[in-house]
Amino acid sequence: MVDRPAISKGEMEVARALWQIAPATVREVFEALPAARSIDFSTVQTYLRRLEIKGHAVSKLKGRVRVYSARTRERTVIRETVNDLVQRLFDGETMPLVRHLIEDRGIDEASLAELRDLIDRLDQEGQK
Amino acid sequence: MVDRPAISKGEMEVARALWQIAPATVREVFEALPAARSIDFSTVQTYLRRLEIKGHAVSKLKGRVRVYSARTRERTVIRETVNDLVQRLFDGETMPLVRHLIEDRGIDEASLAELRDLIDRLDQEGQK
DNA sequence: ATCACTGACGTACACATGTACGTGAAATGC
DNA sequence: GCATTTCACGTACATGTGTACGTCAGTGAT
Structure with a gap:
């Protein structure tokens, strides 16, 4: 239980894409997002940055581009998110x-x- | 589908208490909250105010005190919240x-x- | 070499959220 | 009837969140 800051809705979308394809560059994550989702490249960049700050991702510069990897497993985040919901809505x-x-x-x-x-x-x- | 603004985590706690005991005064809601939850009276007041602004509650002055009632049913909010979670975490x-x-x-x-x-x-x- | 493109990084900015204080008026204890 | 308690209401303020722009530096095409 390292108790990382919770992932926000927007960050979650990006995190999910990252889990699918990590390690990946910002652009790869950007392109992996549902087409319907109209979102700016730099917004994705911001989300990835924040995910890293929150400890849910790590990145490394590979030459000129930054490559992100997940640091928490999807399962873990799902568990925590669902636990939280169950707690708040159904008393656990x-x-x-x-x-x-x-x-x-x-x-x-x-x-x-x-x-x-x-x-x-x-x-x-x-x-x- | 009136699409009211979503209820935040904090507001949700108060909303749940309200559903339980509405119609109720701020103090009643305040006292209905889980004892473990250390929260200021005025914070509860703020949450109720915001719930009303968001259309999830209504209030009326009864003499000197304001009495709140729920305007959306718990079932509805639960449905919307769960739908949102399912959408975001499990593609619906x-x-x-x-x-x-x-x-x-x-x-x-x-x-x-x-x-x-x-x-x-x-x-x-x-x-x- | 130059131009268009791409990416990192810093920064921004409005709105949401958690949390609460201060003020002034009404009610209540004594 | 004065002190204390209780409210409503306005206000505040730090932090979180969604969203994106601008700048500068490499990179590839001409």
């Missing part, structure tokens, strides 16, 4: 959110089947 | 988050059973 209880996702957002047949398998598997483990 | 896909919650955070026996029921129920509905 997991189930209410699971319920909300399944009932309120709805899931399709395939997912339902997958979920069933998942439960079976956990049940097995629980038995042992 | 529900299942990855469900998986994360179940696998990564872990759920107990009872919840597992509840989940099974939930799935059965949805399966039934799907059949029809």
